Amino acid sequence: MENLKAFYIHLTVFTLVNIMLIAINILTYEQSGHWWFFYPLLGWGIGLVSHGLSVSSFGLFGPDWEEKKIQEYMEKENRNE
Structure with a gap:
């Protein structure tokens, strides 16, 4: 859930900043x-x-993927003991 929340925050910031950049570019296009x-x-x-x-x-x-990687590391550690 934390990763999904972080993505939504990223998406919101992306949208707001790019709207601002587009507006600045439109206003300064003549220059x-x-x-x-x-x-x-x-x-x-x-x-x-x-x-x-x-x-x-x-x-x-x-x-x-995360579960598989954890399982792989645990199996590798068990083999090394």
Whole structure:
């Protein structure tokens, strides 16, 4: 649950900050002549998607992954004793 809560916080901050960046870019477009808000949106978006996949059940590090890794470490430790 903590990971899902962290993802929702990440999503909220991502949305609010990018809305602000888009607004700044729209207001200053005449001076810059360039749509630059795409760069942070794309970079941060990749991070957000990665975070979402790690929290989801079909992600690389889903809930079963943690249990399997714990079991692997326990078995390895038992063999070394």
